[in-house]
Amino acid sequence: MGHGHHEPEGDALMRAAQAALEGAGEQWTVMRAGVFAALSGFAKPASAYDIAEAVSRAEGRRIAANSIYRILDLFVAANLAQRVESANAYVVNAHPGCRHDCIFLVCDACGKTTHVDDDRLTRDLRQTALTAGFQPERPVVEVRGRCAECAA
Known part of the structure; x- marks a missing residue:
């Protein structure tokens, strides 16, 4: 069957995501941190538009969905998020340091x-x-x- 994971939450999940992204040779920017925080706050898969709205509220300025899509593509490639294809939405990967099919x-x-x-x-x-x-x-x-x- 599957294998066990320690699934960090909150700040620990944010640190694990930052470490995974930096380990992939990418920078952990303020915007990327904001997108990850917004995505991790959703209880269900979130669309880029849902995330753009959440980040826009947090930032106090409008963030375009196409900017969010670019970051989400990076997150999927770096194993920080996973795309739920049938919903065209994303979920945070609760164990970004572990690569496997889901x-x-x-x-x-x-x-x-x-x-x-x-x-x-x-x-x-x-x-x-x-x-x-x-x-x-x-x-x-x-x-x-x-x-x-x-x-x-």
């Missing part, structure tokens, strides 16, 4: 998205792609349905 369970009723690790399943998925002559780069696995609360 599985998202997406509730169609409330939008809650749960991240699940299953290294065996994602390893098999990558191997299936390789066997078919396909080089997998970033598998995206999303299971749509209803969370336990909405199913009750």
Whole structure:
């Protein structure tokens, strides 16, 4: 199945994200810190527009969504955030120092998205792609349905 993680929160998560980004050779700027803080404040996947609005409120000035998209692309590449493809939205990676493929369970009723690790399943998925002559780069696995609360 999956593997265990210590998932930092708050300031510890911000420090882990900064370390991961700087470890990837990028700078941790005030704007990037603001975007990460805004993204980590959402309980559900957030769009670039949601994040732009949150950062704009915090900064007291309008921030364009295209600026947010560039930062989010960097965050995904550096493993600080993950993109929920079907929602065109993003979630913060609660363990930015660990690289592995993820599985998202997406509730169609409330939008809650749960991240699940299953290294065996994602390893098999990558191997299936390789066997078919396909080089997998970033598998995206999303299971749509209803969370336990909405199913009750």
